Every structure is written in C-alpha cells, then in structure tokens.
Amino acid sequence: MVETGTVAGGMPYLRTGSGPPLVFLPGITAHHRVPAGPDLRFQLAQVRPLARTREVWWLNRRPGLPTGTSMADLAADHAAALRGLFGDAVDVLGVSTGGSVALQLAVDAPDVVRRLVLVSAACTLGERGRRAQRDAARHLRAGRPRRAAAAMMGIMGAGPLTRGAATAAGWLLGSTFVGRGDPDLQAVIDAEDAFDLCDRLPAITARTLLVGGAHDGCYGRALLERTAARIPGARLILFPHKGHLGIGPATARPVLAFLDEP
Structure with missing residues (x-):
C-alpha cells in the first residue's frame, strides 16, 4: 500500500x-x-x-x-x-x-x-558540491534547466568516466530532473549553501x-x-x-x- x-x-x-x-x-x-x-x-x-x-x-x-x-x-x-x-x-x-x-x-x-x-x-x-549547486541555481535563474541538471548530476559519479556519464544524463533529463526553477528548489539550494x-x-x-x-x-x-x-x-x-x-x-x-x- x-x-x-x-x-x-x-x-x-x-x-x-x-x-x-x-x-x-x-x-x-x-x-x-x-x-x-x-x-x-x-x-x-x-x-x-x-x-x-x-x-x-x-x-x-x-x-x-x-x-x-x-x-x-x-x-x-x-x-x-x-x-x-x-x-x-x-x-x-x-x-x-x-x-x-x-x-x-x-x-x-x-x-x-x-x-x-x-x-x-x-x-x-564540500567545495565541489557547493560549486555544483551554485552553478545549478545560476542556470535555473537564467532559464537553462539542461545545464542546471548537468551541473547537479555531474557530481554523482565516483570518477571521471562515471561523472561524465552522469553529466550527459543530466543534460538529457533537463527539466525532468530539476524542473524549471521552482522557487522552493532555489530556496533549499541557498539554505544548503549557507549550512555549516x-x-x-x-x-x-x-x-x-x-x-x-x-x-x-x-x-x-x-x-x-x-x-x-x-x-x-x-x-x-x-x-x-x-x-x-x-x-x-x-x-x-x-x-x-x-x-x-x-
């Protein structure tokens, strides 16, 4: 159920x-x-x-x-x-x-x-994760969901090959993965950016x-x-x-x- x-x-x-x-x-x-x-x-x-x-x-x-x-x-x-x-x-x-x-x-x-x-x-x-989320937020604000999704998914892999594949998958998924800049997503990215x-x-x-x-x-x-x-x-x-x-x-x-x- x-x-x-x-x-x-x-x-x-x-x-x-x-x-x-x-x-x-x-x-x-x-x-x-x-x-x-x-x-x-x-x-x-x-x-x-x-x-x-x-x-x-x-x-x-x-x-x-x-x-x-x-x-x-x-x-x-x-x-x-x-x-x-x-x-x-x-x-x-x-x-x-x-x-x-x-x-x-x-x-x-x-x-x-x-x-x-x-x-x-x-x-x-981590610095790589913070940079990826900031890039994703910037791309979403500019109306570029494919670039945003590529930035977010690019940190998922364990090495250069898997991260490259994840980046490509993010580009293909685009708004399916990150939407089109929902303010709630932006707010959470900003909250986590300041989180320590x-x-x-x-x-x-x-x-x-x-x-x-x-x-x-x-x-x-x-x-x-x-x-x-x-x-x-x-x-x-x-x-x-x-x-x-x-x-x-x-x-x-x-x-x-x-x-x-x-």
Whole structure:
C-alpha cells in the first residue's frame, strides 16, 4: 500500500511498508508538491528497500518557502511535523540534502530523533558540491534547466568516466530532473549553501550511522570522516568504489541492521 498526501504546513509525504516508523528525508527535489507519476516511482524506488521491515514516511520540505529560509527553519518545520505525527522520538534517515536537514533536526530538536542515519551527507557541503549547486541555481535563474541538471548530476559519479556519464544524463533529463526553477528548489539550494553545522556536531545525542561512498563528489571522503568523528559514538560505513550514494539494496542492509539493534 502506498499513501500520499500532506501533513501540517503542507509538507508532502508518502507512506509505505509496515513495521516501526522510519522518517525518510529525501535529497534535493525539483518541487515540494506531493510526488506523482515518474516522480512518485523514483521516490518509491528509494524507500522500498527500507519498507520491507519499516513503515517508511517519506517527508519533503514544505512548499512556499520564503527567500532567506535557513536549514534551521527547515528543521523546525520537520520537528513540528514529527511531534504531530508520532508524539515521541522516531528514527530519522536523511539522504544528501535530506541529511543536512536531519543533522540540523538532531541538533535543534533532539527530542524527536531516536536514531539518526545519514546517507551521502555531511556537516557542510564540500567545495565541489557547493560549486555544483551554485552553478545549478545560476542556470535555473537564467532559464537553462539542461545545464542546471548537468551541473547537479555531474557530481554523482565516483570518477571521471562515471561523472561524465552522469553529466550527459543530466543534460538529457533537463527539466525532468530539476524542473524549471521552482522557487522552493532555489530556496533549499541557498539554505544548503549557507549550512555549516560542523562545530555543533558534539551536541548530537541520537545514536548515529553515516553511510557514504569513498569517492563522493559532493562531500569527499575527508568531510564524511570528519562528520562521523565529531558526532559522539557515530559509526561510519564507506563503500570503497562508490560516489554519491542513494538508497539501494547494498545501502539498505547495514541501515536496517543498525536500526534493528537493541
């Protein structure tokens, strides 16, 4: 069963699977509407490996974000939504930009995060990732979605060949991947550009797992290791030949094992 809709504040969600709840905060998205059509199929493909043993709540940022929105503002929206939905601490998993929100949530609202999983995420953007997102924002503002998508997808691969292929795929997908400059996408890019939580990581109290690729083009190995080292008791799993990871069977296995630990 798949259920879609909105929660308080208009935040879009989809819910699938059964078991203990797991809140899934996705990476950057072209818009903040309820996913449908190909977008829904793409998001379901990410959460289904986790939905075998969990009731997964995919929860996106709210629509209508004002200019100047910060990562702390996004985390506050999520904290209010999770308190309303669950009334108690819940497991939270964030991928990429969703991981930035999840980190901010764990620092600012520790009462809502039971366990924290970060996939391809760190306490701030790496220089390559920051440059790619700034380029994407600039191209979107100029009405060039193909160039924007190429810039965003170009950091996904693990090396020159795979990054080149990803760049070409971004060019072909164009507005299918990044839309045509939705203000909410711009607001999130700007919020993440200013995001730097590295000095506040020792305040995180939730048990934490980080999963990433050793050749992540958005953050880089050193930044992933630095993030894990500064979170008390955090565990880091690096896939040696991978780049910017999403959720698939290989990443879902250690995530579920961590979440199911006593």
